[in-house]
Amino acid sequence: MLTGITKFGKVSVFSGINNLKDISMLPKYNDICGISESEFKQDFKDSIKCFAEETDITERQAREQFKTMYDGYHFSKRGEFIYNPFSVLNAFDDSELGSYWYASGSPSYLIDIIERYNYPLDSIDGVRRNEIELSDISDMEKDLVPLLYQSGYLTIKDYDDSTDEYVLGFPNIEVRSAFWSSLAKRFFRGVDGRSAFNVRDCVNDILAGNAN
Numbered sequence: 305m306l307t308g309i310t311k312f313g314k315v316s317v318f319s320g321i322n323n324l325k326d327i328s329m330l331p332k333y334n335d336i337c338g339i340s341e342s343e344f345k346q347d348f349k350d351s352i353k354c355f356a357e358e359t360d361i362t363e364r365q366a367r368e369q370f371k372t373m374y375d376g377y378h379f380s381k382r383g384e385f386i387y388n389p390f391s392v393l394n395a396f397d398d399s400e401l402g403s404y405w406y407a408s409g410s411p412s413y414l415i416d417i418i419e420r421y422n423y424p425l426d427s428i429d430g431v432r433r434n435e436i437e438l439s440d441i442s443d444m445e446k447d448l449v450p451l452l453y454q455s456g457y458l459t460i461k462d463y464d465d466s467t468d469e470y471v472l473g474f475p476n477i478e479v480r481s482a483f484w485s486s487l488a489k490r491f492f493r494g495v496d497g498r499s500a501f502n503v504r505d506c507v508n509d510i511l512a513g514n515a516n
Contacts, residue, residue: 307337310441310454329435331380338377338386344370351396358399373401376475378460391478405456406482414455415490423448425487428458432469457483 306324327333335343345367356366374391378384394404418425421444433449441450452458453472457479462471474480 310451328439329380331382334378334380334383335386337389339389339392340384340386341371341375342384344375344387344392348392348396355396355399369401370395373477376459376479377456378475380460381463381470388475388478403478403482405478406485411455411457411482411486414451414457415486417444417448417451418487419490421445421448428452429473430461431458431472432464432467433472434467434469438470 327336339348352363352366352370356363359366361369370387370392374388374395375385377386377388388405390408391402391404395401417423428449431449433447433453437447438450438453441454444451449458449472457474458472459475460470461473463469464471474483
């Protein structure tokens with residue numbers, strides 16, 4: 305099985321590589337590279353219990369926190385949403401809900417493309433594309449959604465039979481926070497090299513009623 309960020313192209317008419325079967329969006333393979341909800345509840349019972357004890361919360365709270373932080377991936381018309389296995393396993397090992405997926409690689413290439421083409425991102429959550437469009441990253445100047453989908457920043461949230469379109473969105477808090485934090489660091493730079501926009505300070509100001 306071959307897997308990666310972007311779809312592997314079959315470029316030669318008579319090459320043996322043409323024997324590959326593309327299973328990227330087939331429902332029966334939806335959870336092949338992740339942890340399904342049923343697997344998480346059944347196979348990680350002991351890990352959930354240990355995490356809850358280490359962080360002084362209930363097991364129900366632990367399950368809810370993991371679901372909000374790491375669940376939400378979906379790659380077909382139907383099937384369970386799945387958890388990011390890399391983040392889940394690291395969180396259990398560290399007894400902490402960290403941004404492990406984001407820390408595993410740099411999104412600088414993606415941010416460069418967004419900046420280069422001035423791509424609008426105000427309606428990125430809830431955007432719609434059909435299967436052919438999601439498989440094509442040949443024209444990123446016009447459409448960055450396929451790359452965002454193939455790189456894991458967007459995932460399938462719903463499917464509309466009437467239009468044969470997939471409804472896309474951020475999988476979870478980990479990915480959403482990583483995406484906007486990366487953009488903030490690039491586009492809100494201060495004169496001294498530090499970010500001119502600090503999320504923590506912004507939240508504190510809102511809570512304090514400080515509009516300045």
